[in-house]
Amino acid sequence: MPLQARYTEARDTLQGWLESGVLVPDDVPALYVYEQSGPDLLQRGLIGDVGLVDPGQHIILPHEDVFPGPIADRLALMSTTQANLEPIFLLYDGDDGPTTRLVDEVASTRSPLISAQTEDGLTHRLWAITDTAEIATINADLHDRQALIADGHHRYATYRVLQRQERATHRAAAGERSGAGASGPRAGEPVPGPWDFGLALVVDSRAYPPNLNPIHRVIQGLPLDEAAARAKASWQVHDYRDLTSGLAALERSPEPAFLLAGEDGSHLLTDPDPVQLARAMPPDHSDRWNSLNTSILTEFVMPVVWGMRDNDQTVRIVHHDTDAAVRLAIRTGGTAVILKPLAIEDVLAVAAGGERVPRKSTSFGPKPRTGLVLRTFAID
Incomplete structure (x- = not known):
């Protein structure tokens, strides 16, 4: 099957699932507590949208180089489906802050939306946080923190390329409307949209140190x-x-x-x-x-x-x-x-200094399971 046909098929399948009720969008904005557990393993984090900013601000730190081929593939898929089909995996130092405490409270005291076991023996549980005050607390706590990309470098790079493309398209459209006397943003201004965010799992690496394998x-x-x-x-x-x-x-x-x-x-x-x-x-x-x-x-x-x-x-x-x-x-x-395996502190230090480790240096886990949470731009 030609590549473009595969992307179109993915788009049509996603749309069919939404129309038939296989996938159901949330009624209200939410963040998701996500837990993976198994023998000698417990990892908890948050799935939600992260803002996409200039890499020079050193807010989200890559530690590996990326290559054009995988980015082109993921860009075609995201552009065609207009969706983030799986989260990238980010690590940050939560320092026992309010987000970490809330994640643990939710996972320990509330009933999960879903609980499922996969063939690798891991149990996956998911909770929705919809309370506006709790979401505001999380946003305030995470706003000034720095995160390391543990998995998903090519998807994160694709988020940024898609953001630039969509901004350019909508900037041009806004300029045409402005020239015609229509109301809206001034010509040349970025138009905020769903492409300014990307789906991510964010895990406090101090509370839940990941597995870093060679x-x-x-x-x-x-x-x-x-x-x-x-x-x-x-x-x-x-x-x-x-x-x-x-x-x-x-x-x-x-x-x-x-x-x-x-x-x-x-x-x-x-x-x-x-x-x-x-x-x-x-x-x-x-x-x-x-x-x-x-x-x-x-x-x-x-x-x-x-x-x-x-x-x-x-x-x-x-x-x-x-x-x-x-x-x-x-x-x-x-x-x-x-x-x-490399030491996590070495990877963090290298990334914070603006360097990239050599190719195929790290394998972080456990990675988020695909299919639990998706994000479509039309619903966002």
């Missing part, structure tokens, strides 16, 4: 013994006969450290040569950025030690499943590079 790499075509041999010129290389003992050693090792694994055991890289490492890391980045394991892998290990760049052609990505990474390495005759 993203492993598989270097296709680089045999494990060759990868380990090349590393010996700049790293201490420790050999292990099996993956389990290698992973235990990686866990005990201070950063930077990487576990290389494949068909014939595993090799732990520690204690890089400081002179070679310093020479490889870019001087235009902060010390914090240069200390990240993904930065060292991208700027030192791959190009200097192994003579390759980190890209989709040479590197396969495996999200936090070490066994899957090793199986893929064995299947492709390559090397799995197992990493420890």
Whole structure:
């Protein structure tokens, strides 16, 4: 099916659900308390609209770069459906403020609108906050806080592109009306509209620290013994006969450290040569950025030690499943590079400084479940 036909089909399906009552818009404005729970997991947050402002104001902080292809895809979908079909995932420091206390009070004392369990074993519960005084309290508390994009960088970038497009369209229309003597905003003024906001789940990371998992790499075509041999010129290389003992050693090792694994055991890289490492890391980045394991892998290990760049052609990505990474390495005759997760405080510090971590550095969870709350511009 052509891409545009898929977007049109999504629009028609959404409209059909609204007309038939499968989806029912709220009668009054609301924010939603959203809880995800399971074995050793509890996360609560708020789903609602966040205002879209200039990134230079450092209110919503991205920590990863985005690429044109995914943005074009999401822009076509949002433009065609005129909707936000799922929330992005934001983290902020609530400092035990009124929003955090209200979220916990609602989840602990009120009956949920829905409660459902998904195939991953998580239970999802949702409550609506419609009281205007409670919504005003939340708005006042969150107004001056800063948030980090945990998941949804391309969707957030798409929110901003769509906002610019819609503003330009409505500015032109307002200018034509003004020229014809009609009332309304002066020509050139932005016309406020639903495109000035985007759907988001906002979670207090102090009250509910998220899971931050690593993203492993598989270097296709680089045999494990060759990868380990090349590393010996700049790293201490420790050999292990099996993956389990290698992973235990990686866990005990201070950063930077990487576990290389494949068909014939595993090799732990520690204690890089400081002179070679310093020479490889870019001087235009902060010390914090240069200390990240993904930065060292991208700027030192791959190009200097192994003579390759980190890209989709040479590197396969495996999200936090070490066994899957090793199986893929064995299947492709390559090397799995197992990493420890970044520290949340490092990601926050890098983002607050206006930098971006290297691609595929973080995997935050649990992510919001698609389909619980949607936002259409016509109803907004």
